[in-house]
Amino acid sequence: MATATVAPVLGALENQPRSGPVTGWPSILRLQLRLDRIKSLVWIASVVALVVVSAISVSELYPDEASVQGYARLVSDNAAVVVQAGPGYGLQTDPSTGAVLMNELSLWTIVLVGLMSILLVTRHTRSEEETERAELLRSTPVGRHAAGLATMVNALLVNVVAAGAVILGTIASGFGAVGSIAFGLALCTSGLLFAAISLVAAQVAATGRAATGIGLAVLAVSFLLRAIGDVTGSFLTWLSPIGIGQGVRAFADERWWTPVLSLGLAAGVTWLAAVLAARRDFGAGMIPERAGRPAATRWIQGPFALALRLQRGALLGWFCGIVFFSAFYGALASEAEEMLADNPDLEQFFALSAGSSITDAFLASAVLILALLLAGYGISGVLRLSGEENNGRVEALLATPTTRTRWACGHLLVTAIGCVGVAAAGGLAVGIGAAVTTGDSSLVAEMLWALLAYVPAVGVLAGVAFVLWAWVPRLAILGWVGLVWSAVVGLLAQLLDLPDWVVSLSPLDHVPS
Template identity: 40%
Template structure:
């Protein structure tokens, strides 16, 4: 039988299932790029401001590590690429990876692939459909990016090259995720492995750009950024991306024929014959399941905090040369450094919220996999089954914001030669927790009363990220901004800690969790 038989039918099925999810990805990444490009263009609108940016940011190793090669920073178009490229590149890579795994390994894990295989469907049809959708969505995002930057006088060639570099990275990570889906036995492991490759690609690119070494050519992110927009406009690095993607997809197809449906090339590791005492309770089990995730997020937020903290002194130099930035920071009512620290702590809170939402919804995945009912059949009550993982979720969130604040403080201390801000930033990072609690409460509410709509918790998180990042550029009405719980937090350290909004958000979060727990206790499991 033709291995691709039925691909068209499965392609329509994938598009139908993911039509909303993929539309959100496209609109979010293209919208962020367009808004960021417009904001950068309005901020650096004179030759003096552009020269200041090139002098202060382009020469910073931390900035190069974070954003990429500092090319063409003497033009507004080069600054736009420098400010926007990494965000959309990371976003399209995550989108492609999650889409590929969702319609390959995740389908096998729940048994739908085996059900489809019993009909007239080729062995490679499901994988082909997933890859086509992931790659096509990457191309659509690339076209959207092309249109976004064309509005900033990029020119046709440069606009198309920018969009193509974005699409190429999405295609590469769709291929990487497809290989991971063949190797691993679980969707969560396959996604984690792909994101680990993404992290390694970022690290190699960062080290290579800072050192000016060939390490960038070991990174798929490096291939996309080495097109060197406005400093050569090279198309040929994208051929490397497409060649590697093609080889990976051929390898994935070969691996598919070398394993059984439902299993990965790498078998599951056999567990111990007896469970340890730490696994004798739902709380211990929740920690065992989540500890790897907590560690990964902790490393990520510490690194992010270090990057933020390393910019503190350079930002002051930039503000001195840019009246637009001076006006912005004067409106905050505090010093430039405090305003910058407030932004850094907000991002630590948003990062912790990302972990917390994923952690709170972990029970939904366990329920879908059929692992909750056996536990409830014993002496574990539904209250303990729901609330024990929440202890890990909230404890992990508190740990993450603390470590993020610590990273900001340590980097600032190394740059300034004074550690007077370290403990202060760690303490102030806890101000973000009530907003995190509200998002966790929303996730639990949906888990208890509308488990089919749990994606709304992710939508709420995405909205909070967009408002926190681009709210000023988007100029949305106050009531729209106010839908994000993070907008109601006191803007520390610029403002003093105000207990009223913190208490209100805490009560709201606890109330949502309580309502969700009632719904979870009453509804059918599974």
């Protein structure tokens, strides 16, 4: 946090009396908006660009009723599509290009604004307390809940601007105003709900990394609950913020009460965060960190062992998450086979697009998603170097005979071994799940090697993040751009009709099928 940026705010806060629990929140909000001006614009531009380009592509790919009806037949009762897109509101009763757009886009756009909101809230709450920068503001007459209120207003403004731009962009692309407004409201209220959840996580966790992990875990669980609920037609969909957001049924007989539900839940969760904040000590979490040993054990006295000790929690979390997702996708493989009997159009589609069976095509899609998650672990592991440096924990280590190169190589080696181990476990999980449901035991080895084949490409993405950190530490965060682009190419290349040379910019695109 630059001194030149903070100083005017501190001066304004020092000149006001302390009169309430939220005193000073407007000044803190102005500081946050100034600090986030670039990040917020990038997030908003990314969301809007994704929606507008997708809207234009859908209009070109499905220009008439016949093409829309063909799409509806392809995805009708397709469990694999439901898991990766949604229930397809309106496609069975009144197919339209708007319904096609929502089926292709709504899930991932809600996930994107959820991720944006989680990172924004954690950055301005728990991370500020962890690095002790928040003490600068607390030394002035500000209320206990001022930072939390300012952060939620910040999240509200960012989500409102993103939603408003999405509404205008969708209407400008030729889609109806009513459905566009419903979609925008769903995005805004879903983002606010995830922001409120992240605010609770900031009270519970003792570190910014743990708070972010809790927020991302809730996002992942929301995805799973929505997927299971949509496939089985159960109430589980309504336990998921993502499911509630998609439940607005944009362009398909809109249900306007679902954004109100999301907004009400966001208000309730925010109130819970305020209650928790009032009951904890400043700088501490509701779940305190376990006290460490007074001295390091023999096995931890080395760069590699220290890096493993620091990363073991994150590694375990990514390991469990990817293995769980892998088993879940593998268990759906039999659903893909059963769809062929009743949908010859779907069989022809997969034969033309993948040149293989529908089971192979579905599993290839599942492995790609797992590879994207694996890349997320790889990049986060490498960027742990940046976190350790920014938090001031490296100086004491480098004061010993340990060199900067040995310290960095320790973290890189842990991340590399972790990527291989997680990929192997994930490949086995999806293979075993598919083998159990389809009866084809050969899928175990095939899926194992399929996911391991992505490890070099993941290494490229992680390597780019490392180079950015080593070159200009402030640019380290741009390491995530490669993952975002790979996700866009892998998940939306056909929808966006991207040229081959653009697709080839993704390292994951060069992995053999």
